[in-house]
Each structure stands twice: as structure tokens, then as C-alpha cells.
Amino acid sequence: MDRFEKRAMALALSLVMMFFGLVVYAAKGLQADLPTCLPNARLFERGRVVEIGPNRYQVDVVAYMWGFDMGTVNQIKLPRGAVVDFYITSRDVMHGYHIDKTLVNLMAIPGAVTYSRVKFDRAGEYQIICHEYCGLGHQNMAGQVIVE
Amino acid sequence: MRALPLAGYLLSFALGCSAFGQGVPPNLAKTLGATPPDVKFIDTQGRAFKLSDLKGKPVILSPIYAGCPSACIVISRSVKKALSELNLDPETYTVLTFSFDPKEDLADMKGFQQKHQLNASNWRVAYVPDDDALFQLLDAIDFRFTYVSEIVKDHPNLLVFLDSEGVIRHYEFGLEFTPAQLQRGLRIARGQYTLWERVSDWIFPVGAVGMLATGAWLMLGARRKR
Numbered sequence: 001m002d003r004f005e006k007r008a009m010a011l012a013l014s015l016v017m018m019f020f021g022l023v024v025y026a027a028k029g030l031q032a033d034l035p036t037c038l039p040n041a042r043l044f045e046r047g048r049v050v051e052i053g054p055n056r057y058q059v060d061v062v063a064y065m066w067g068f069d070m071g072t073v074n075q076i077k078l079p080r081g082a083v084v085d086f087y088i089t090s091r092d093v094m095h096g097y098h099i100d101k102t103l104v105n106l107m108a109i110p111g112a113v114t115y116s117r118v119k120f121d122r123a124g125e126y127q128i129i130c131h132e133y134c135g136l137g138h139q140n141m142a143g144q145v146i147v148e
Numbered sequence: 149m150r151a152l153p154l155a156g157y158l159l160s161f162a163l164g165c166s167a168f169g170q171g172v173p174p175n176l177a178k179t180l181g182a183t184p185p186d187v188k189f190i191d192t193q194g195r196a197f198k199l200s201d202l203k204g205k206p207v208i209l210s211p212i213y214a215g216c217p218s219a220c221i222v223i224s225r226s227v228k229k230a231l232s233e234l235n236l237d238p239e240t241y242t243v244l245t246f247s248f249d250p251k252e253d254l255a256d257m258k259g260f261q262q263k264h265q266l267n268a269s270n271w272r273v274a275y276v277p278d279d280d281a282l283f284q285l286l287d288a289i290d291f292r293f294t295y296v297s298e299i300v301k302d303h304p305n306l307l308v309f310l311d312s313e314g315v316i317r318h319y320e321f322g323l324e325f326t327p328a329q330l331q332r333g334l335r336i337a338r339g340q341y342t343l344w345e346r347v348s349d350w351i352f353p354v355g356a357v358g359m360l361a362t363g364a365w366l367m368l369g370a371r372r373k374r
Contacts, residue, residue, distance in 0.1 A: 006370075013363060024356075028177055036172060041294070042302055050295045053250050054279045058295050085172075085292065115172055117292070 033117045035106050041113035043089060047071045055081055061088045063095035063108035066137030068128060074143035080123045082147070088114045096132035099145060107132060120147040171304040174290035179316050184288035186314075187281040189246060189274035192258045197272075199285075199314060206241045206337035208330070209308040211291050213249040214260035219305050219323055224264050226324040227307070231268070233327045238270040241334055245271070248286055248293055249301065250279040289316065309333040 026032045047069035050058045057078060062069040069091075070076045078084060088097045088108045095108035099118070106114040108130075120126070130141035186200045199207075210227060212220035224245060231243070245266060247257055252275055260266075261273040276282035286292070293303040307325065309318040318336040320329045336345065 010367065013367075017360060017363070020356075033175075038172065041171075042296060052293075052295050053283050056283060085294070087294065 032103055035104070035114060035116045037107075037109075038087075038113045038115050041087070041115070043111065043113065044087070045091070049076055049078075052085075055079060055083065057082050057084045059084055059086050061086060061097060061108070062091050063088065063097060063130065063141075064091040065093065065135050066130070066141040068097070068130075068141070068143045070143070074128075075146065076144075077146045077148060078120060080147055081119070081121060083117065083119045086116050086118070093134050094132050095130045095134045095141065098129050098131045100127040100129070102126065105131075120145070123147045171294055171302045172292040173304055174292070174306070174319065176290075176319060179288065179290045180318075181315060182288060183313075183315050184310070185281065185284045187276055187285045188278065189244070189272075190254060190277055191272045191274040192254065192261045194254065197274075202242050202244065202310075203312060203314050205239075205312050206334050207310040207314070208241065208243045208333065209289065209310060210243065210245040211248040211286070211289070211303070211306075211308075212245055212260070213247050213293075213301055213303075214252050214256035215249070215299060216301070217299065219303070220260075221264065222323050223305055223307075223325065224260075224266060226326075227330065228264070228266060228268075228271075230325050230327040230330050234331060236334070238268060241270065241337075243268070243271040245273045247275045248282070248291060248303065250282055253277075307333060309337040311337045311339065 027034060044060050045062065046060070047062045048060050048071040050060075052058050059070055059076060068074050086097070086099075086104055086106070088106045089112065090108035090110045092110065094110070097106045097108050097114075098104065102118045102120075104116045104118050106116055108114070124147055126145040126147065128143040128145060130138060134141065184199060186198050188196055188198050190196050208227070210223065212224060214220075227243065245260075254275065257273050257275050266273055276285060289308050291304065291306075291308075293301045296302055305321060305323050307320045307330075308316060309320070311317045317339075318333050320333050322329065
């Protein structure tokens with residue numbers, strides 16, 4: 001084996017081990033809430049925001065070509081400190097749902113529900129983007145979470 | 149023979165689904181070994197008590213909501229039946245059924261207790277009057293429910309076992325709990341682990357270290373041959 005090939009292999013293996021270690025650290029050390037696919041969750045057809053407790057919210061999101069139905073289209077407002085459960089599904093094709101500056105990074109899958117919880121400690125605008133190519137209007141598929 | 153791996157996969161998938169039911173499953177890595185906050189409950193007799201008042205013996209926590217049309221009824225009835233079959237000394241453990249729905253109160257829990265005859269001397273049916281405290285408790289056991297409608301909330305079907313010091317030691321999942329499940333939970337809550345239960349937590353770290361060591365050994369071996 002060529003020595004450069006060996007170095008490339010060693011580098012690749014080291015990176016894989018480092019990423020593996022980081023994943024374990026994120027899950028166990030930081031106790032990060034990892035996005036979850038809920039294979040047996042109840043499906044929903046409309047988006048909404050529900051207050052389920054003191055500063056606790058549930059946001060049902062229905063992604064479609066090309067927007068996010070969250071009760072309102074593409075934008076929701078939440079109070080600072082809100083703990084929010086996001087449930088995402090899709091009405092048509094595969095979409096993505098990523099909220100900038102958070103760990104919410106989900107696939108919107110027709111016929112399935114994905115889930116993530118996040119706490120919005122800081123006020124401001126959090127951009128939502130579809131990060132799964134979903135057709136001609138994909139680049140326009142964006143929204144905001146406004147935390148006041 | 150070729151179908152064996154597929155059958156194994158399907159079986160494990162089916163077991164996984166049946167174990168968690170609906171809702172978001174708890175992350176046990178976060179909760180096992182932690183102590184829930186000492187929240188105040190009010191039982192169906194109107195008596196206030198704290199979780200710390202139950203220390204001294206294992207506690208079976210059963211989060212339900214009184215308005216539940218299905219799962220919570222099955223859970224409570226099966227726990228009652230399983231405990232009566234086990235015929236344990238009621239002085240050796242406590243069952244605490246409490247509502248996870250912040251909108252429910254004393255009247256709701258009284259109705260649930262009377263309807264399902266949860267009258268054992270060591271079985272307390274209660275609610276948490278302070279909503280913030282309720283959610284702190286739910287966070288501590290990582291119990292997440294999903295609002296479907298005013299009547300229906302999806303939730304994981306589970307029991308949480310606390311040891312005599314109030315530390316979370318074990319979860320059991322399912323709709324119809326069996327005597328074996330409750331016996332296992334109470335045994336673990338008493339600190340009596342089987343050999344498998346003692347070593348199972350170490351399989352992943354030992355496997356990871358083994359994988360890294362094997363990789364390093366192979367790379368060193370390749371370098372020596374050169």
C-alpha cells in the first residue's frame with residue numbers, strides 16, 4: 001500500500017473515531033436532546049401551537065411545498081424561556097426543518113412524525129429553513145420563530 | 149436460515165414498538181440514578197405530602213391522567229391485578245399514581261380512584277397542585293406527553309421505580325403490567341441486581357474500547373510488517 005494511501009486511511013479512521021466520540025459525548029456528557037423519529041405517533045394534518053403548561057408549548061408543524069403550517073404560515077411567536085416540543089410531518093414530499101441556533105434539525109416525512117424539544121433562553125429571531133431539496137420552490141421555504 | 153436475521157430484526161422492532169407504545173420515549177441515560185425534585189402532592193383524601201415523605205421503601209410512580217379513555221385505565225387495573233397476584237407485604241413499598249395533566253385536580257383524581265377501586269393502604273392517588281413543580285417532576289423522569297385534544301393526550305406507558313432514598317432506579321414499559329415486571333422493578337429498586345443487569349451497562353463502553361484497541365493493534369501490526 002502506498003504510504004500516502006496509508007496516511008489518508010489513518011486520517012479517515014481518526015476522524016471517524018473523533019466523530020464517534022463527539023456523538024457519545026453529546027448524548028451522554030451534554031445530555032443533548034437528540035431528534036427522534038416517532039414511528040407510532042398519531043399523524044396530524046394541520047399545524048398549531050398549544051400551551052400545555054407554564055411556558056411549555058407544543059408546536060405541530062406540517063411542511064408542504066413550499067412552506068410550514070404551524071397554525072400560522074411560516075412564523076410563530078413564543079415567550080422567552082419557553083420549552084417547546086416540535087412535532088413535524090409533511091403533507092406531500094420530504095422536507096427538512098432546521099431552526100438556526102438550536103439543535104432542532106428534523107426531517108419532515110409524509111406519513112411519519114419526527115420530534116425535538118428545545119428551550120428558547122434568548123429573545124430574538126430564529127430562522128427556520130427547509131434543508132432537504134423538495135422541488136422548484138425549495139429555496140423560498142423558510143420561516144421564523146420570534147422569541148419575545 | 150437466510151430469513152433468520154430478518155426475523156430477528158422484525159422481532160426486535162415489534163418488541164421495541166410494543167415496549168414504548170405511543171408518545172416520546174424517555175431518555176433513561178438522563179434519568180436513571182437521578183433524584184426527582186421533592187414536589188408537593190395532594191392525595192384523594194385532601195392530604196398534602198411530599199415525595200420525601202415516601203422515603204424508606206421503594207416507590208412505584210405511575211403517571212396517568214384521569215380523563216384518559218384507554219391506556220391509563222389498563223395500566224392502573226393491570227398494576228392492581230399484578231400486585232394482588234404477587235401478594236407482597238404492603239408495608240414494603242408504595243404505589244403513587246399521579247396526574248401528569250396540569251388541568252386535573254382533586255375531583256378528577258378522586259373520580260379515577262373510585263372508578264377503578266385503587267383502595268390499597270399503600271396506594272396513593274394524587275395530583276401536583278403547582279404546575280411548575282409538576283413539570284419539574286415530569287422532566288426529572290423524562291415523561292413527555294403529546295396534546296392531541298382536550299380529551300386525548302398521547303403518552304408513554306410506563307412505571308418508574310424509586311429506591312428507598314427516592315432515586316430513580318428502573319423503568320418498566322407496557323400497557324398491561326405483569327407480576328414479573330413489578331417484581332423485577334421492586335427487586336431493582338431494592339438494589340438486588342442480577343449478574344446480567346450489573347454488566348449490561350458496561351457492554352457498550354467495553355465494546356467501544358475493544359473496537360478502538362483492535363483498530364490500533366491492526367494499524368500497529370501493519371506498520372511493523374512494513
